[in-house]
Amino acid sequence: MSDKKESEQVKKSKENFSRRGFLKGVSISGGVLSTGILETEAQAETQAKVEGPGPVPVTLNVNGKTHKLDLEPRTTLCDALRNRLEYTASKRVCDRGTCGACTVIVNGKAVYACTTLAIDAQGKHIETLEGFSTPAHPHAVTKAFVENDAQQCGYCTPGFVVAAKAFLDHNPNPTEADLKNGLGGNLCRCGTYVGVRKAVLQAAKEMKSAKLAKGAVHA
Amino acid sequence: MPDSTTPNYHWPPMNDRRVMGKPHTRLDGIQKASGAAKYNSDVKPSGMLFGVLLTCPHAHARVTSIDTSAAENLPGVTAVRVISPAGKELQWAGAEVAAVAATSEETATKAARLIKVEYEQLPFLVREDDLSQAGNRAKPAGEQVTGDPDKAFQEADAVVEGNYGIPVITHCCLESHGQVIAWNGDKIEYWPSTQNVSGIGGDIARALNVPAANIHVHQDHIGGGFGSKFPSDLWGVEAAQLSKMSGGKPVKIFLDRETELLIAGNRPSAYGKIKIAGKKDGSITAWESYTWNTGGLAGGGLAADLFPYVYRKVPNRRINHTAISTNTGSARAWRAPNHPQASYLTCSAMEDLAAKLNLDPLDVFIKNADLTMRADAYRAQLQKGAEIIGWKKNWHPRGEGGSGPVKRGLGLAVGTWGGAGHASKCLATIHPDGSVEVELGSQDLGTGARTIIAMVAAETLGLPVSAINVKIGDNSYPPSGASGGSTTSGGVSASTRKATVNALEKLYAAVAPGLGTTPDKLQAVDRRIVVQGDTSKSLTWEAACRKLGTNKISETGENNPRTAEREGLTTGGVAGVQMADVSVDTETGLVKMNRLVAVHDCGLIINPKTAESQIFGACIMSICSALFEERIADQQIGRVLNPDMEFYKLAGLMDIGEIIVHLDINAENDHRGVIGLGEPPAIPGDAAIGNAVANAIGVRVPHLPLTADRVLAALASKGGNA
Numbered sequence A: 001m002s003d004k005k006e007s008e009q010v011k012k013s014k015e016n017f018s019r020r021g022f023l024k025g026v027s028i029s030g031g032v033l034s035t036g037i038l039e040t041e042a043q044a045e046t047q048a049k050v051e052g053p054g055p056v057p058v059t060l061n062v063n064g065k066t067h068k069l070d071l072e073p074r075t076t077l078c079d080a081l082r083n084r085l086e087y088t089a090s091k092r093v094c095d096r097g098t099c100g101a102c103t104v105i106v107n108g109k110a111v112y113a114c115t116t117l118a119i120d121a122q123g124k125h126i127e128t129l130e131g132f133s134t135p136a137h138p139h140a141v142t143k144a145f146v147e148n149d150a151q152q153c154g155y156c157t158p159g160f161v162v163a164a165k166a167f168l169d170h171n172p173n174p175t176e177a178d179l180k181n182g183l184g185g186n187l188c189r190c191g192t193y194v195g196v197r198k199a200v201l202q203a204a205k206e207m208k209s210a211k212l213a214k215g216a217v218h219a
Numbered sequence B: 001m002p003d004s005t006t007p008n009y010h011w012p013p014m015n016d017r018r019v020m021g022k023p024h025t026r027l028d029g030i031q032k033a034s035g036a037a038k039y040n041s042d043v044k045p046s047g048m049l050f051g052v053l054l055t056c057p058h059a060h061a062r063v064t065s066i067d068t069s070a071a072e073n074l075p076g077v078t079a080v081r082v083i084s085p086a087g088k089e090l091q092w093a094g095a096e097v098a099a100v101a102a103t104s105e106e107t108a109t110k111a112a113r114l115i116k117v118e119y120e121q122l123p124f125l126v127r128e129d130d131l132s133q134a135g136n137r138a139k140p141a142g143e144q145v146t147g148d149p150d151k152a153f154q155e156a157d158a159v160v161e162g163n164y165g166i167p168v169i170t171h172c173c174l175e176s177h178g179q180v181i182a183w184n185g186d187k188i189e190y191w192p193s194t195q196n197v198s199g200i201g202g203d204i205a206r207a208l209n210v211p212a213a214n215i216h217v218h219q220d221h222i223g224g225g226f227g228s229k230f231p232s233d234l235w236g237v238e239a240a241q242l243s244k245m246s247g248g249k250p251v252k253i254f255l256d257r258e259t260e261l262l263i264a265g266n267r268p269s270a271y272g273k274i275k276i277a278g279k280k281d282g283s284i285t286a287w288e289s290y291t292w293n294t295g296g297l298a299g300g301g302l303a304a305d306l307f308p309y310v311y312r313k314v315p316n317r318r319i320n321h322t323a324i325s326t327n328t329g330s331a332r333a334w335r336a337p338n339h340p341q342a343s344y345l346t347c348s349a350m351e352d353l354a355a356k357l358n359l360d361p362l363d364v365f366i367k368n369a370d371l372t373m374r375a376d377a378y379r380a381q382l383q384k385g386a387e388i389i390g391w392k393k394n395w396h397p398r399g400e401g402g403s404g405p406v407k408r409g410l411g412l413a414v415g416t417w418g419g420a421g422h423a424s425k426c427l428a429t430i431h432p433d434g435s436v437e438v439e440l441g442s443q444d445l446g447t448g449a450r451t452i453i454a455m456v457a458a459e460t461l462g463l464p465v466s467a468i469n470v471k472i473g474d475n476s477y478p479p480s481g482a483s484g485g486s487t488t489s490g491g492v493s494a495s496t497r498k499a500t501v502n503a504l505e506k507l508y509a510a511v512a513p514g515l516g517t518t519p520d521k522l523q524a525v526d527r528r529i530v531v532q533g534d535t536s537k538s539l540t541w542e543a544a545c546r547k548l549g550t551n552k553i554s555e556t557g558e559n560n561p562r563t564a565e566r567e568g569l570t571t572g573g574v575a576g577v578q579m580a581d582v583s584v585d586t587e588t589g590l591v592k593m594n595r596l597v598a599v600h601d602c603g604l605i606i607n608p609k610t611a612e613s614q615i616f617g618a619c620i621m622s623i624c625s626a627l628f629e630e631r632i633a634d635q636q637i638g639r640v641l642n643p644d645m646e647f648y649k650l651a652g653l654m655d656i657g658e659i660i661v662h663l664d665i666n667a668e669n670d671h672r673g674v675i676g677l678g679e680p681p682a683i684p685g686d687a688a689i690g691n692a693v694a695n696a697i698g699v700r701v702p703h704l705p706l707t708a709d710r711v712l713a714a715l716a717s718k719g720g721n722a
Helices: A008-016 A019-028 A035-049 A077-084 A140-147 A157-170 A176-182 A193-218 B029-033 B069-073 B105-114 B149-155 B200-208 B233-245 B257-263 B339-356 B361-367 B375-389 B449-461 B488-511 B541-546 B561-567 B608-627 B685-697 B708-717
Strands: A056-062 A065-071 A104-106 A109-111 A125-127 B049-055 B061-067 B077-082 B096-102 B116-121 B138-140 B144-146 B158-166 B178-184 B187-192 B215-217 B251-254 B270-278 B284-293 B316-324 B406-417 B424-430 B436-439 B468-471 B522-525 B528-531 B534-540 B553-559 B574-585 B591-600 B658-663
Touching: A056 A077, A065 A077, A077 A104, A104 A157, A109 A157, A140 A157, A140 A193, A140 B029, A157 A176, A157 A193, A157 B029, A176 A193, A193 B608, B049 B105, B049 B233, B049 B257, B061 B096, B069 B077, B069 B105, B077 B105, B077 B233, B096 B105, B096 B233, B149 B270, B149 B284, B149 B316, B158 B339, B178 B233, B187 B200, B187 B233, B200 B215, B200 B233, B233 B251, B270 B339, B284 B339, B339 B361, B339 B406, B339 B685, B361 B375, B361 B406, B375 B406, B375 B574, B375 B591, B375 B658, B406 B685, B424 B449, B424 B488, B436 B449, B436 B488, B449 B468, B449 B488, B488 B522, B488 B528, B488 B541, B488 B553, B488 B561, B528 B541, B534 B541, B574 B685, B591 B608, B591 B685, B608 B658, B608 B685, B685 B708
Parallel strands: A056 A125, B049 B251, B187 B215, B284 B316, B436 B468, B591 B658
Antiparallel strands: A056 A065, A104 A109, A104 A125, B049 B096, B061 B116, B077 B096, B138 B316, B144 B316, B158 B270, B178 B187, B178 B251, B270 B284, B406 B574, B424 B436, B424 B553, B522 B528, B528 B534, B574 B591
16 A cells, blocks of 8 residues: 555544644643543543444535535545445445545545545545546546546546546656556556556646646746 | 348458547546546435345355344334345355345444344365365366377377466456346336346346336446356345335445455366376377366366367377365356466466477477467467567576576467357437437447447448447347457447448438439448549538438347358457566565567457557456465365455556557458457466466466465475576
8 A cells, every 4th residue: 555545544543642632631731740630631532532323413525515414433435425425436446445446635645535534534625536527627637548548447547547646746757666656556457557557657747738838827 | 222132231441441440549438537437336316225235154054043123123224135044055155144225324234233143054165276175075077088198198208297276266346246226116227237238137037027128227337347247146136125125215235345255256266287298399299187176166167178278189188177166156257268277277287398398388389389270370479479579589498597586587378269249239320410329238348349339330421430429338229248258349340330331321312312323322431421433422421311301210230140250240269379578586486577468369450449458458467367366265264364455466557567469450350350359368368477487487386376475385395496
């Protein structure tokens, strides 16, 4: 799995138990390191965070639109997008963070939506493929996938396109070796990798020249 | 025009084609790559419920009691079905026990877990790699002897005996098997993930005991099938029943990944003890094979008469096969059923014989080409492949793969397939406004079927591809065969050709009088109907269609496999050769693909772009099975240990090396008509890669996949004497 796709869940739990959070707790207790006070603080903290197991209100910002849902806390972002909303470009395939077919962009980073909880995606900017590419206005990566026939059944394709877009946003000048590693977190069963490699390199060029052209207009 | 005249359906001459034979991007590419394409697992009709299966955790068990009351009482649950009541014997882990429908997937999952099932566990066998452990589960098929193998082995200059094996692998379609289905009153609306749009309605109708005409099948896109998605399956039938019990609301059941890998199909294994003999000059004189395999409870299905593969005419042969019944999910057709396995067992033994004779296997494969049914084709392809990969320059005798720890080697293998078109019917409609529709109850598995249908219609009617509205994926269209065995391209192209020729003849008849000529003098070219030899007389396509007044033209065309060869639109019979170039790290055991060269003959290629993609894809699938894929079953617990995509491994972007495709596109092949390309390139890769590894490290790694542990074990067995 690419480290770019470190599960949002893992990150969230790291944040919850961060050093800063601990020190903040200590400072509230007035610097008196009383075990009793810390325990009470910790309990209050825990009680405030208990949600579910029944549905709870969840607000998701997807492609700039706000959606208010009632979801069980265990609902993944992938299932929320597919089952509760109409964003089906994120496909549920392995359902445990291996194949990348569910890839979406959260706050600018590609993540596996099948191992991200919907409640953890609140307050973040979630981008699905539908948000930046449509048949009428295809993104450069989409166009390159079509031209290089980087798809057969097409079920892995949306995840690949999203991962490639996020990858190119962060790595505008990739070598072939870069993209093999950077997109190693997406799997295809039909065997479209030959086309995918060509497509991503072509899209990189096009995105770069589009950026330059935009820069020239502004200048 | 007299009715008795048969129109000329022949493909236009190769050099006159304007659309066919030119690379065309796939028509649904933009939909798929923008996420707009709706697969049936994306479909969500109003009021849809979610269904979940409860499956058996044991390899072999009898249900002794089942209690669904807690599930039924869970709020949100609309229906519960017992599939396996008390007393029912279940023969593999993953077998369907019960099904639940609920208003949310989370609720349905929870309800399935609330069903209490008690089992009596029964004896089981889940592994077949060791024939001696199979006991009474092994069913020998009897021996076939040709010539005098014993004498031939005695008189041979060299005899090699080896063990070879390929494990069971699973289709692992990215869109799992399943459907959305709504049984409302008499009618059933059915959105399955299927390779069989025209046939699956009848299949589920039989199971539900309703008229087939009441089933309406819809499918725009399918997320992989590879041979595993023909029937409606028990989960389809159960989803329909859950829908009926829930007042006709649509029910969605798509298998979770674990269940998908356990019960939704797999490729049978193949193991064999093989003895092969030859003369000093490399000619093969004798073959003996004791093979065994499993395809689940029903046993094997590895046809003994596939051996020796391609080199069928070895004069002296003894062939034995044993099918082993195991308590594992059933095999299904898998891209070239049995051929990759037969190719692996045969070509590995041939490579080992060449090594024993100190000969270059390329020379041995060429030398024995007369033992094949298409000697000239194999000789030419072996030479072409050798030229592309630089065989004569890069090949070295076995084990001389360099002095460092990383050894490089070359290997080759062959394959063969049919690929003639299936039965297919097309309805072509020309509307008075000039728009054109072609309708077929077919499907596009990602092969580009949709695109070649449009290309054939465009070629025939003298129109651009964009002017053709292709309608497939609905069983109300004229029936077309299921997509299996590389039969679709031949079938749909022939029926589309005939339907559009027939429709065009009607258009000619309608406009000929106005142009002062007869229909036989007309030609459709570049969006015009022109009088041959008189360019001053012509009509634009739109003007010609306006002459139809208010009447559209609707004509059918049919491909009948029995007469197709005579008509020349589609035939079968192809050869293929693949050559692999690998590097093997003898310290870590890791195998790295450098290059895979695929040389395949073909018929008339309609869309070189998607044809090439098919071959790339098949090569990558072979890399997956040669290096990574294995369904690992544990005889202690009776379970498959890796029913997920983390430990059931597929190749990634970095694992495939360079793939070079050579298609024999030439006048001679073109003349044979259209031949499907789905299976042929999926055959030789396993053996070519295995042989390349043997060549690199100097010892045979007998069983695929060629994982690091197997490579190291093979090296250790020879005392590390690479």
